[in-house]
Amino acid sequence: MARIVIDPVTRIEGHLRIEAEVTGNRVTDAWSSGTMFRGIELVLRGRDPREAWIWAQRICGVCTTVHALASVRAVEDALGVAIPENARIVRDIIGGTQNVQDHIIHFYHLHALDWVDVMSALKADPAKTSQLAESISEWPKSSAMYFKGVQDRVKTLVASRQMSLFGGGDWGHPAYKLPPEANLMAVAHYIEALDVQREFIRIQAVLGGKNPHPQTYLVGGMATTMDGGEADATINPERITLLNQIVANAQTFVRQVYLPDVMAIASFYPEWFGYGAGVGNYMTYGDYAGERTNNGGGFSFPRGIVMGRDLTRVLPLDPGNVTESVTRSWYEYAGVGQGSSQSAKHPAEGVTNPKYSGPKPPYEFLTTEEKYSWIKSPRYDGKVMEVGPLARTLVAYASGDAHVKQLVDSTLQQLKQPASALFSTLGRVAGRALEAEIVVSRLSDWVAQLDQNMANGDVRLHNGDKWNPESWPKSAQGFGFHEAPRGSLGHWVEIEDRKIVNYQVVAPSTWNAGPRDEQGQRGPYEAALVETPVIDPERPLEVMRTVHSFDPCLACAVHVVGAKGRVYGQTPVTV
């Protein structure tokens, strides 16, 4: 038995540490720890709720904008503000762009090197690489000369002994299975995807001034303006043309490069449809194109839960059943009278204080039998839940969504895998790619709707009825959510006398990366790692595959909330 430590887990956002027991080339147990804490929600206390989104957006710069969206929705829910349809569409375009962008970056720049051996690409025959590329896609950059050029760049790096970002990889590891030609093709697409992500995210700059951290939301709608006849309006016919162009280019890349690459790589690793399943419960709040943000209905991505890998039914979801446990996290619930026990609490009641009790740095191992993470453990009705693109895909699939069903079934058929193969490490990778395809095609619909509304003279983007704080009730509470690229995101806000008095976030990676709870149930990463094969405990590449398949985002995951010494007696959230 060997204890392995991976710290830092790289190619993720933030600071994640994995400790695992390996016995007989299998992981027998695992612990996931977030090793950085900031305390952003504490900073929000006393602020104007209208600017909460500007602060909350900084929770994460990778999944930038998702916290801004959840935050304005929470405040709008608290104040009872309905937003104009155009504002809803612009938010969907910004959110959808984030989704596709994150998925492309995740696959190529954060995850691919777990499957792709860069050094092996040097042995590839560029002509055969060209044949391979042309056999799976119409993507024009596929000539032998093109792949030769890419190979020369890699050769130069290797010869210089300055491998830059590619230094220190597990090159030559026996777990790599792609032939040299597939490796060379993937390296070429890694480099191309750097251009794609830069161009595609310009959508957020057009609509929000910049990325990361676009600056355009308002409680009540968007600061974005729209006018068919004004050159200086944010959205006008010229900008619609630009948006359409950028979306079309991204759609081509997703269809001709991203999806074919996922299929090609997956076909060389069929056994990875059998590893990494984990907890098997999948949850999503639902999102996009809802008639009203908080009624839980009418979404493109339906709300619901798939329990115990049972795709025959979808259970309803009530955000009031979300709790957080700190039994194994470096916090304590403040002793503030009734209801202050150390058991799990609803996020709106979570009054937590950071209290580090781990080993004194520098340390070799965490005390995993006690508290071992800055991440809390969210549970739904006491159950561990996996969230993310796979969860959304499964809930939509089990709900009978025709588009999703057709896409998933044809993908499974192509891979010669049963539906149960989706509960796996590669299932997450495939679910993410399929979702990129779905969202990128909806993006063009949303831009078209905006164009249509503009043509019809409907240019409203903001509802100013509640902009003046004097119009607000003395106290108000709200819940805002978003299905972010990495999964279900919830913000809870409590407002009193026009100021924020409590703010709580439960982010996708809080769900997925959290530690054990008071019942000893492992978090999703931990559960998914058990039974993962490890050929070489010194180079646990396989562990990285499964952890990366969740697309970890640790800045999002780590949260503390609540005002010290306050009691939140009533259940504040009605959804």
Add this chain to the structure above:
Amino acid sequence: MMKALLSVPLSSAENALPDDDSVLGLCVSRGISRRRFMEFCVGVTATLALPAAYAQTVAKALSEKRKPTLVWLEFQDCAGNTESMLRTSHPTVEDLVLEAFSWEYHETIMAAYGKAAGSALERVVREEKGKYIVVVEGAIPTADDGVYCTIGGRTALDIAHEVCGGAAEIIAVGACAWDGGLVRSGPNPTGAMGLQGAVSGLRVVNLPGCPHNSANLAAVLVHYLTFGVMPSLDGLNRPLFAYGDLIHDQCERRAHYDAGRFVEQWDDEGARKGWCLYKMGCKGPEANFNCPTVQWNGGTSWPVKAGHGCIGCASPRFWDTKSPFYERLPHAAGFGVDVKASEIGWVAIGGVAAATAVHGIVSIVRDRKQADAPDSAIEKVREQ
């Protein structure tokens, strides 16, 4: 003089590339095609506003046998500055991380993980003492012996001391690495500080902003690559070319301000016509940054252009000094104060490259000048 420079079309720089086959030959042998090589040199000279002949200097810098080593540290961060870096277009991220520098440690994007990642950083510190560049992103927690951020079991503070202590140059990207940013604001439960606050005695080039604009980082890196030194700085150690001027003085909506045309409420007619956002809380009149000229995401836009006021994200302790963000500034700059009509003219004619060019050349020839924010403003915040 500068106008004369700008009148040279950028594409003509290509003709000024060196005939020296050995330089180009070496680049080609490194896998850089002639076309890519030219694009790179032209892009670089444009970013820094150098006369076309400087392409040769850039080419020579590129053809040095060893690329300078760069390590990028992330502490209490959101990775927004890493993401911003990934969006750089002149030069592109692949130019920076694969060709111009040996980018040997950067947790968000490096291939190595765990022990191999730690060894890569250790090797740089041990073998390249005094020669490497460090970029720092995120604040550094100093309370409770630094337990609020550990990497590989070591505290951020410990790592920052060691790695920055042996560096040739240090660049702090984003508000958090500069002065603690959002992490330090409010009750600051982790004792977070910016790099210079957490580790004393360091010479740091600060690129604040939330996030920093990668056009500026690229310009700083290329300046270093070409001349071996950092560009001129202001009193807060921010490069003058990027932080020397008020947003308000460079703003495309400035004429509306001068004419008294303001957005009175969100989504009104003035908003659709692109009028001034001063009454909606815009902090442009008291914030320095080059957003209006370089803009963001390859010159696509910037917040005011997209319809929202500036939040002053490159100003000292901006979370504490610029919020409430929707409240109108009490003292706006007077009409015509410090307007540089010439700059506005260039923005109008030119596009991003030309505008950046102006600022770039200025940074090289201009002496240090007074920073925008008096230290007393910072002190006032500290006292709170």
